[in-house]
Amino acid sequence: MDLTYTEEERDFRARLRTWLGKTLPELPAKPSPDDWPGRRAYDLGWQRRLYDAGYAGLHWPVDAGGRGATPTQHLIFLEETERAGAPYVGANFVGLLHAGPTIAAEGTAGQRARWLPPVLRGDEVWCQGFSEPDAGSDLASLRTRAVRDGDDYVITGSKIWTSHAEVADWCELLVRTDPAAAKHRGISWLAMPMDAPGVTIRPLRTLAGSTEFAEVFLDEVRVPVANRVGAENDGWRVTMVTLSFERGTAFVGEVVACRRTLAELARTARANGRWDDPVLRRKLGRLYGEFGALWRLTQWNVSESERSGGVPGTGGSVFKLAYSHARQELYDTAAEVLGAGSLSLDEEWVLDRLSSLSYTIAAGTSQIQRNIVAERILGLPKGR
Amino acid sequence: MDFQLTRDQRDLRAGVRDLLAGRFGREALRAAVDSGTAVDRGLWRELGAAGFFALRLPEAEGGVGLGLPEAVLVFEEAGRALLPGPLVATHLAAGVVPGAAAGTAVVTALDLGERGGPLVSYLAEADAVLGAPLLPSGEPVRSADPLTPLHRVAGDLRGDVSEHRDAGALLTAALQLGSALRTVELAVRYAGEREQFGQPIGAFQAVKHLCAGMLVRAEVARTAVYAAAVTADPGEIAAAKLLADGAAVRGARDCLQVYGGMGFTWEADVHLHLKRAWVRAEQWVTAAEAEERLAAELLAADPAEADPAAGGLSRIAADADAP
Numbered sequence: 001m002d003l004t005y006t007e008e009e010r011d012f013r014a015r016l017r018t019w020l021g022k023t024l025p026e027l028p029a030k031p032s033p034d035d036w037p038g039r040r041a042y043d044l045g046w047q048r049r050l051y052d053a054g055y056a057g058l059h060w061p062v063d064a065g066g067r068g069a070t071p072t073q074h075l076i077f078l079e080e081t082e083r084a085g086a087p088y089v090g091a092n093f094v095g096l097l098h099a100g101p102t103i104a105a106e107g108t109a110g111q112r113a114r115w116l117p118p119v120l121r122g123d124e125v126w127c128q129g130f131s132e133p134d135a136g137s138d139l140a141s142l143r144t145r146a147v148r149d150g151d152d153y154v155i156t157g158s159k160i161w162t163s164h165a166e167v168a169d170w171c172e173l174l175v176r177t178d179p180a181a182a183k184h185r186g187i188s189w190l191a192m193p194m195d196a197p198g199v200t201i202r203p204l205r206t207l208a209g210s211t212e213f214a215e216v217f218l219d220e221v222r223v224p225v226a227n228r229v230g231a232e233n234d235g236w237r238v239t240m241v242t243l244s245f246e247r248g249t250a251f252v253g254e255v256v257a258c259r260r261t262l263a264e265l266a267r268t269a270r271a272n273g274r275w276d277d278p279v280l281r282r283k284l285g286r287l288y289g290e291f292g293a294l295w296r297l298t299q300w301n302v303s304e305s306e307r308s309g310g311v312p313g314t315g316g317s318v319f320k321l322a323y324s325h326a327r328q329e330l331y332d333t334a335a336e337v338l339g340a341g342s343l344s345l346d347e348e349w350v351l352d353r354l355s356s357l358s359y360t361i362a363a364g365t366s367q368i369q370r371n372i373v374a375e376r377i378l379g380l381p382k383g384r
Numbered sequence: 385m386d387f388q389l390t391r392d393q394r395d396l397r398a399g400v401r402d403l404l405a406g407r408f409g410r411e412a413l414r415a416a417v418d419s420g421t422a423v424d425r426g427l428w429r430e431l432g433a434a435g436f437f438a439l440r441l442p443e444a445e446g447g448v449g450l451g452l453p454e455a456v457l458v459f460e461e462a463g464r465a466l467l468p469g470p471l472v473a474t475h476l477a478a479g480v481v482p483g484a485a486a487g488t489a490v491v492t493a494l495d496l497g498e499r500g501g502p503l504v505s506y507l508a509e510a511d512a513v514l515g516a517p518l519l520p521s522g523e524p525v526r527s528a529d530p531l532t533p534l535h536r537v538a539g540d541l542r543g544d545v546s547e548h549r550d551a552g553a554l555l556t557a558a559l560q561l562g563s564a565l566r567t568v569e570l571a572v573r574y575a576g577e578r579e580q581f582g583q584p585i586g587a588f589q590a591v592k593h594l595c596a597g598m599l600v601r602a603e604v605a606r607t608a609v610y611a612a613a614v615t616a617d618p619g620e621i622a623a624a625k626l627l628a629d630g631a632a633v634r635g636a637r638d639c640l641q642v643y644g645g646m647g648f649t650w651e652a653d654v655h656l657h658l659k660r661a662w663v664r665a666e667q668w669v670t671a672a673e674a675e676e677r678l679a680a681e682l683l684a685a686d687p688a689e690a691d692p693a694a695g696g697l698s699r700i701a702a703d704a705d706a707p
Contacts, residue, residue, distance in 0.1 A: 001393065001453050002386045003614050009385065072385050263685045270683060282672065285679030289623030293608035296387075300607045303387040318603045321596070367589070373599055374592035378572045381587040 003299065005072070013076045019053055020084040027087070033210050033351075040125060040167040043090035047122030056120040057096065064104035065116050071302045075252060082253035083260075091164045095119035095126035099172040102189070106230045106238050115170070115191060127168035129159040129192065129216060130239070136161070137368045139174070140183045140236065144218060146175035146190070152222040153177070153190065155198075158215060161362075165201050165214035168194045173223075178233050189235035191227040198222075208354035209345070251323055252298055258330055259291050261349065269337045283333050290326050294319070317369045317377075324359035324366065331356050387611070389457070396450075397457045403434060404465040410653070413466055417656065422531050423469040423490055423509040432487015436462075436471075437478045441485055447478065452551070456558040456613040463562025463632075466656055468531035470506045472555045472667075473514050476548045481512045493545055495552055495667045496534075505663070507535040515545045529659035550621050553668040557609050557625040560632035560664050563657050564602040567632075567639040570654065571595050575642050585642070594642055598635045605631035619681045626674035632661035 005013070027046070031038030050056045059074040060066020069077070089096055100119045103111055118124035135142035144157025155175055162171070171192045178186030192199075198221035203211040230238040266284055269275040301315040331353035335342035342350060360366040374380045389397070407427060416424070431437065439455050441447020455475070462471055473493035474484050483489030492506045493514040504513070507522055522535030545552065572595055575586030585591045605627040612624035636658035640647035647654045665671065 001389060001610055001614050003611065005385050263682060266679070266682045266685070275683070278676075281679045282675035284682060285675035285677070286626065288682040289608075289619075289626050289674070289678045290604070292620060292623050293604050293611075293627055296607040296611040297604055299385065299387045300610075303385060306386070307388055315603075318600050321600045322604050367593070370593040370596035371589065373596035374586075378568070378595055378599060380572060380575060380592050380595060381584050383587045383589060383592070 005076075009072055009076060012073055013080060016055070016077060016080050017084070019055075020080060020086055023049060023053070024084060024086060030087070033212075036164075036166050036211070040091050040164075043087065043092055044122040044125070046087040046090075047092050047096075047120075051121050056122075057100070057116075060100065060104055060116075060120070064100075064112055065120050066104075071306045075298065075302045078252035079256055082256040088253070091125045091167060092119070092122070094128045094164065094168075094172065095124065095170075098128055099126040099170070099191070102172065102238060102241055103191075103229055105241050106189075111191075111229060118169075124169040125164060125167055126170045126172060127162050127165045127194070129162055129171040129173035131161045132158060133160050133215075137365050139239075140187070142174055142176060142187065144173075144175050145179065146177050146188065146223070148177075148225070149222075151225050153188075153225060153228075155190075155192070155218045155221045155223060158217045160204075160215045161213050162201075162216050163213045165194070165216050166203060166211075170194060171216070174235055174239060177235075181233060184236045186233050187235040187239075188232050189229045189238040190223050191229065192221065192223050196221050196223065206354075207357065208351055210351075251319070254327070255291060255295050255298060255323065258327060259288075259295070261334070261352075262288055262291060262330065265334050265337050272337070274337050274339075280333070280336055283336075287326065287330055287333060290322075291330075294323055294326065297322070317364075317372045320363065321366055321369050321373070324356075327356050327359055387614075393454060393457055396454055397461060400434075400436075400458050400461040401464070404461055404467060408465050408467055413653070413656070416468065417530050420530070422506060422533050425490075428469065428474075428490060429487045431471075432485065437475045437487055438485035439475070439478075441479045445479055446485060452554065452613040452616055453610065455555060456609055459555045459558035460562040460565070460609075463559035464566040466531070466563065466566075466653070466660060468660075470510065471559070472552050475555060476552060477512065477514050481514065483511065493548070493552070495545060495556075496663075497666050497670065502537050503534045504537050505532050505534055507537070508533060514548065527663075529663050530656070532660065532663045549668055550616070550618055553625040553674075554609070554612055554616075554621045556664050556667050557605075557612070557621075557628035560625075560628035560661060561602065561605050561609050563661055564598070564605060564628065564631035564635040567635040567654065567657050568595065568598045568602055570657075571598060571639040571642040574646075578644075591642055594638045598631075598638050601627070601631040602635060619678060622669060622674040622677040625669045626671055626678070629661070629665040629671060633658070633665055636661050 028042065031042050047056065054067065055077065057064070057066035058069040058077050059071070062068040096119060100116060103115050119126065130139060132142050132144060144155060144159065146153035146155045153175065171194055173190045173192040174187055175190055176186050177188040180186065198219040200217040200219070202215045202217070204213055204215055206212055262284065266275070269280065269284065275281055297319055301319060304315060331349070334349060334353065341347065344350060375382055407430060435448040436458060438447040439450050439458060440452070443449040459471065470490060470492040473495065474491040476493070477484035477491035479485060481489055481491050484491050489511040490506065490509050491512045491514055492504060492510040494502055494504060494516060496503045496505065503525060504522060510519065513519060520537045522537035525534040525536050527534040572586065575591050575595060576584050578585050608620070608624040608627045612620040636654060640654045640658065643652050643654055646652050
């Protein structure tokens, strides 16, 4: 058990820190949360800077255009960018963390050449067309149909909770290509252009007031068969590759952010006298301990995946369960510190508090994560 | 950074697990409970011969010359087996109290809480009290844990254990961790065997989710304990104790719930894990003390100085980064 970083890793951190210190002051002002074209431009601009500096697709394999960095270097990258206050991956999330790695792992040479470079360069944005109104946690029951017609699939159905749909160029779409097959079996993974005829996008307003995601309606949309990644009806397996990435390192930066928030809260509590309340003070102390442990758990999981050749393990479910609940508790405690001040939406963290309610739902609800932990890690029997 | 067990560490853990399975398996545990034998002197000497107590003593002083990470792995196994006796105190006394390292002496400590008349565990079995000049006398108290006899000691008994508090808390956290992981195993095994409504109860989400919650708490505690063993940072040790106490106590309670009526009987081992976890939660550093210590660290962590190379908020991560 070794927590010291190698000289190479320390060099990497130092160079990155220098680059961040030079680059961040040059960034334009952040657009407002609902200015989607502005956000797209901002996020792609950041991606382009990363690309030019050689930090794009750090954890992607070299033959996919990435840097082939070790999981530890990726961890350092996420830690340092968060610490420096660099922009969040934002609209590039699906491209960099879901669709890109999936195409890198499962796509043909031609598919990789077509789709991967624009993600890394910051030219194209991807969104994720997985969930449906009747297929969220039970993703395998999705019903959007794709019927083969010559060299095209003709797609009809709808998708929901599609983040960044309004400004996306591509959608990683799961469709049912064999309605007669068992529900996990008849699914395929397609890259769908968002400007294809028959695609309609209706933004959904979240409880935080933002229009972060949307409903996407598909009415006889034609997508070339050549856009299918992986074999026909093999989309479920292809998708599992994607999801394991989602649960691996997606929250690294946020743990760093939570620890900073907590320190700010302690200072605020000290200033407004709430620190003298031992119940509240102890709660803050406990959270500090928990987020410290979650950081260690992240390092543990990263070290484990490094030993296993970069494959994220099931530890991601354990982490996500613990983290999502701790984060929500953090904001509840923050509200205790701030009292009525916590009712003002002018406070940025109040919006964060509202957003944090999605953490126990998105990327597999806590209930589904517990099933995964119970069945895949503990080996308990599947329910009927 | 390679925050995983080395081959030697895995071998050490496996070796201790085998030793304890052979020498203190379930039958031995139940026999000890039935006879009320909290400390078996023969077993104590065998543990001493195996290096359990001398693990961190330098080889030049007859010890094994290993460090806190290895000690934590060994104590995790002892916690898993519910091995009774003042293991932590005797380990801490190695090299200080004659016979402790070899397991020929049994050493306890004044490690139970800070308030009120001090309760001392294993006093009647002990040859010495760590940090105290004399072996005091005391009145026996009916202990909640059948294998942790307690005595109430009259008068102002103050042995100074402050220099041992961090190591004592960490090793106790390791015992808690072992117990927490063991109760996950017990619950999962029972949930897979016990049938109700025509299927194993482990197929029901309500039961599954109890088990998953137990594992999540234990895994978070595990990394906290291992990391604290590597850094020996007092704040991380406090967090490790806090989280391991929670994982052990809540884990045992949830395990009892999975066992249902059987869990409420003396026959199942669950109550033994729960009662021992309660004792350990009061030893060295309590939850209240740990939370206060962490709160003080948090306050010292000025977010305006969030440079990882500096102290404060980022220190936990930065420590490991330091050359």
